[in-house]
Amino acid sequence: MKQEMSDPVMAFDGNELWTIHYRVFRYKRSSGKPHYDKFNVEIAPHETVLDGLEKIWAFQDRSLTFRHACHHASCGSCGIRVNGVEKLPCIVPIREVTRDGGTVLCEPLRNFPLVSDLVVDLGQFYRRLEEAHFQIIRSSEPIERDEHESSNVHTRFENCIECGLCVSACPVSGTDGLYFGPAALAASWRMIQEPRGVDPLSVRSNADQEHGCWRCHVAFECSEVCPSNVDPAAAIMALRQDLLKRKLLRLFQRGDHDRA
Amino acid sequence: MQSQRGGGGLWLLQALTGLSLIVLLGLHMIAQHFLVEGGLRTYQDVLAYIANPVVFILEVIFLLIVVPHAFLGLRAVLLDLGPSPRTTRILDGVLIVVAAATTIYGIALFIVLQGRV
Amino acid sequence: MTEHEERRVRKTLAWLDMAGRKAGTWAFLLNRLTGLGLLLYLLLHLGVLSLLAMGEMQWDAFIALARSPLFLVLDVVLIFGILYHGLNGIRVALVGMGIGVRWQKGIFWTLMGLGVLLLAITGWLVFTM
Numbered sequence: 001m002k003q004e005m006s007d008p009v010m011a012f013d014g015n016e017l018w019t020i021h022y023r024v025f026r027y028k029r030s031s032g033k034p035h036y037d038k039f040n041v042e043i044a045p046h047e048t049v050l051d052g053l054e055k056i057w058a059f060q061d062r063s064l065t066f067r068h069a070c071h072h073a074s075c076g077s078c079g080i081r082v083n084g085v086e087k088l089p090c091i092v093p094i095r096e097v098t099r100d101g102g103t104v105l106c107e108p109l110r111n112f113p114l115v116s117d118l119v120v121d122l123g124q125f126y127r128r129l130e131e132a133h134f135q136i137i138r139s140s141e142p143i144e145r146d147e148h149e150s151s152n153v154h155t156r157f158e159n160c161i162e163c164g165l166c167v168s169a170c171p172v173s174g175t176d177g178l179y180f181g182p183a184a185l186a187a188s189w190r191m192i193q194e195p196r197g198v199d200p201l202s203v204r205s206n207a208d209q210e211h212g213c214w215r216c217h218v219a220f221e222c223s224e225v226c227p228s229n230v231d232p233a234a235a236i237m238a239l240r241q242d243l244l245k246r247k248l249l250r251l252f253q254r255g256d257h258d259r260a
Numbered sequence: 261m262q263s264q265r266g267g268g269g270l271w272l273l274q275a276l277t278g279l280s281l282i283v284l285l286g287l288h289m290i291a292q293h294f295l296v297e298g299g300l301r302t303y304q305d306v307l308a309y310i311a312n313p314v315v316f317i318l319e320v321i322f323l324l325i326v327v328p329h330a331f332l333g334l335r336a337v338l339l340d341l342g343p344s345p346r347t348t349r350i351l352d353g354v355l356i357v358v359a360a361a362t363t364i365y366g367i368a369l370f371i372v373l374q375g376r377v
Numbered sequence: 378m379t380e381h382e383e384r385r386v387r388k389t390l391a392w393l394d395m396a397g398r399k400a401g402t403w404a405f406l407l408n409r410l411t412g413l414g415l416l417l418y419l420l421l422h423l424g425v426l427s428l429l430a431m432g433e434m435q436w437d438a439f440i441a442l443a444r445s446p447l448f449l450v451l452d453v454v455l456i457f458g459i460l461y462h463g464l465n466g467i468r469v470a471l472v473g474m475g476i477g478v479r480w481q482k483g484i485f486w487t488l489m490g491l492g493v494l495l496l497a498i499t500g501w502l503v504f505t506m
Contacts, residue, residue, distance in 0.1 A: 084397030110394065171402040174391030175340035214271040217408070218469045219401030220481060234478050241475025243268055275470035282463050299506065301440060303433040330416045337409055340392065342385050366423055372430050 017042045018100040022052055024064065025107040026117055034114075037061070049082050049089035049097065049104060053118075066106075066118040073227055076161030079168070080118050081107040086165035086225040109168035111181075125164050128180050131206055133198045134160075134187035159228045160186060166222035166232050178211040182222035182232035185213050189235040192242065204243060213239045270332060277329040284322045291315055311377040316370060323366045331359040404485065408465050411458040418455060453500045460495055464488040 020041050027034040039056045050068055057064045068078040073091045080089055083097055083105045098104050112120035166182035167173045173181050188207040192200045207213045213236050222232040293299040296309050335355055428435045472481045
C-alpha cells in the first residue's frame with residue numbers, strides 16, 4: 001500500500017472507501033426553522049460531493065432536496081456551497097474538500113430566496129439575464145456558409161452556464177437586492193462585444209444604472225468561484241471602461257451622439 | 261441628465277474625489293506637521309499656519325472635496341439597508357443638507373480664525 | 378419584527394458573512410468600516426476645531442489632552458484607517474475604471490505592503506516627534 005502511494009496511478013484504489021460526515025442545511029417551508037442534519041456516508045475519495053448527496057437521498061433520507069442534472073458542469077443546476085465556498089458539487093471530488101473521517105458542509109447558495117433544503121429560487125436571476133438581452137441568436141443559417149467557415153463561426157462557446165455561484169459569492173449582491181449581479185452584467189458585456197442583432201445601446205443603458213455595473217465594489221469574488229472561467233469581474237470592469245469612454249466622448253462631442 | 265444621476269456620474273465623482281483626496285490629505289498632513297517648525301501645537305501656531313494664503317486655499321479645497329466623498333460613501337452604506345425609492349429621495353435630501361451644513365460650518369470656522377490673524 | 382424587517386436585517390448582516398469569502402470581501406468590508414470611521418473622525422475633527430474659535434485657553438487645554446499616550450494610540454488607529462482606505466481606494470478606483478484589471482490582486486497586495494511600511498514609519502513618528 002505504502003509503495004503504491006508514490007505512483008499516482010497505482011495509488012488510485014477504486015475500492016477504497018472513506019467515511020464522511022455530511023452536515024447538510026435543511027429547510028422546509030412547512031416546518032419552520034432551518035437546521036443542519038448530519039449523515040454518515042461511505043464514499044470513495046474520487047467520488048464527488050454530489051455523489052454523496054445522492055447516496056444520502058437514495059439510502060438515508062428521501063426528503064432531501066437538491067438540484068442536479070448533467071453531472072459534468074455544463075447544466076449549472078447543482079450549485080451549492082461546499083464548506084462555505086460556492087461550487088458545483090458534481091465536479092468536486094471528496095478528497096478535494098476533506099479527508100477520511102472528515103466533515104463536508106453543504107449549504108444552499110446565498111443571496112437567493114430559499115425554496116427547500118439546498119434548492120434556491122433562481123427566477124429573478126434568469127430574468128436579469130434576460131434584461132441583459134442575453135441570448136444566443138444565429139446570425140445566419142449554417143447552410144449558407146461553406147463547411148470550413150461554419151466550423152469557426154458557429155462554434156459559439158457561451159461559457160456562462162447560469163449556475164448562480166457568482167451571485168452567491170458577491171458581497172454586494174448580499175446586501176443590495178436590486179444589484180443586477182455579476183452574471184447579468186457579464187452577459188451585458190458579452191452582448192456588447194457580440195450583439196447578434198440586439199441593439200447594444202439598449203444593453204448599455206440597462207447596465208448603466210445605479211444598481212447596475214456601478215454598484216460593484218471590485219471584490220472579485222465572482223471570478224474566484226466561477227466554474228467556467230467567465231471572469232465576470234473583468235467583464236464588469238470592461239463594461240465600465242466602455243461606458244466611461246462613451247461619457248467622455250459625449251462630453252467632447254456635444255450633441256453629436258455616437259452610435260455603437 | 262437622467263442617465264447621469266445615480267448612474268456612472270456618482271461613481272466617477274466618488275472615484276475622482278477619492279483619488280484627489282490622496283494628494284490633498286497628504287498635503288494636509290505634511291503642511292500641519294512640517295510647515296510650522298515642530299508641527300501645530302499651540303493656538304498661536306494654528307493662527308500662524310492659517311495666515312498662509314496657500315494653506316487657507318488648500319484647506320478649503322480639501323474640505324470641499326472630502327465632504328462629498330464622505331457623504332457619498334455614507335449614502336452607499338445606507339442604501340444597503342434597502343430603502344424604498346421614496347426613502348432614498350428623502351435620504352438624499354437629508355445627506356445633501358447635512359453635507360452642505362458641514363461645508364459651510366468648516367469654511368465659516370476658517371474665516372473666523374483668519375479674522376484673528 | 379415583521380417578515381419584511383427581518384429580511385432587511387438579514388440582508389444587512391450579509392455585510393459580515395465571511396464564510397468561504399476571500400481577500401476581496403475582506404477588502405470591501407474593511408473599506409466600509411474604515412470609511413465610516415473616517416466620516417465619524419471628520420465630523421469630530423471639525424467639531425473639535427470649534428475650540429479654536431472659543432479661544433486660546435480652550436484650544437491649548439485640548440492639545441495637552443491630545444498629546445497623552447492614549448490619544449497617540451488613537452492617532453495610529455486613525456492613520457491605519459486613512460492608509461487602508463486610501464490605498465485600497467486606489468485599487469477600487471483604477472481597477473473600477475478598467476485599469477490594471479488583470480493585475481488587481483498584485484496591485485492590492487503591493488498597496489497593502491506599502492501601507493504596512495507607511496504605518497510603521499508614521500507610527501514611529503507619532504511617538505517620537
